[in-house]
Amino acid sequence: MNKRHAASTVTALSLLLTLAACSSSDAGGSTASDSSSATAISHIHGLGLSPSDGRLYVATHEGIYTPDAQGKPKLVGDSTDDFMGFTVANNGTFYASGHPAQEADGPGNKGLIKSTDAGKTWKTLSLAGQSDFHALDYAHATLYAYDSTNGLLRTSRDGAMWKNGATLQALDIAVSPGDPNLVLATTAEGVARSSDGGKTFAPGKEPVLAYLSWSAKDFLYGIDTSGGLHRSSDGGATWNKVATVPGGQPQALSTIDAGHVLAATQSGVYESKDGGRTFTERLAVESTGGH
Structure with missing residues (x-):
């Protein structure tokens, strides 16, 4: 590896680690007791749309939010738990992971949790205290x-x-909608590719x-560390x-269909x-910039 490539790899890794940084030690934060007042959201970890009505759900450091009438x-x-990995499986069924709010009881890692009422209530399914899933994808009933x-x-x-697959340092994953064996992961070296359902990954290739x-x-989409x-x-x-x-460094990405x-x-x-080609603001947030 030449010095220039080594430096770019270190920079990329630093950026990815910054994006991923969030731990139970700083979990907790503000709540939205009055939707008419400004709500500070320190970090967004996941996005999803309800298939039935198109309602936006935003997984954050302080709970799950949705836009009000304004x-x-x-x-x-x-x-107000810290929701890390988050995915909408189907109407009303969400999966997530993360850490308890600062004032809440329970293990530091929540393992896998599930909601069947669109995020109003949650129950633990597995791996509480053992695993923090930073990326979740529901595809092919898996x-x-x-x-x-x-x-x-x-x-x-x-x-x-659970079945264990490859060991790797990644920030996000995506599964092909047409092939359950094709899994991609974002790494400091670039996008890593698996053709065996995540059992093994080839080395990452640029872009990062x-x-x-x-x-x-x-229509596979990716966003780089500058928002490209x-x-x-x-x-x-x-x-x-x-x-x-718009808005600089990315925090989450979700696609609904081709465009x-x-x-x-x-x-x-x-x-x-x-x-x-064009973007509109879907949710007005007052970000504190924290993780």
Whole structure:
């Protein structure tokens, strides 16, 4: 490895680690007791849309939020836990992971938790105290999860029994909507590729991306550490930068279909319905910039 490439790899790793930084030691924060007042959201970890009504759900350091009538964040349910990995499986069914709020009881890592009422209440399924899933993807009736505590890819059909896959240092994962064996992961070296369902990964290849989302076969999206939105039509073999999302450093990415993109950055949640050509602010947030 030459010095220039080594320096770029260190820089990329530093950025990815900064994006991923969040631990139970600083869990907890503000709540939204009054949706008409400004709510400070220190960090967004996940995005999802309800398939039934298109409602936006935002997983944050202080709970799950959704926009109120004025587009301001409104707390869903009562939990102000730190939600890390987050995915919407189907109508009303969410999976998540993370840490308890500062004032809450329980182990530092929540393992895998599940909601069947669109985030109002949650129950523990497995691995409480053992695993912190920083990335979750539900595809092909299977949960694909990156366990940051143990540095490995895991899969489960029921959320209770798990199969261990490859060991790697990653920030996010995405599963091909057409092939359950094709899994991608973002690493400091670039996008790593698995063709055996996450059992093994090839070394990462540039570009270095922070987050991925893959909801349509020929429309794989990724966002880099500066907010650049990239798209691949060949399963991640090649990439083209299509836009820059407003707001700077990214915090989460989710795609709904071929042209429908949601991205969270330091200044808010932005939505594009034309593949990144234009963005509108979907959720007004007052970010504190913390992790």
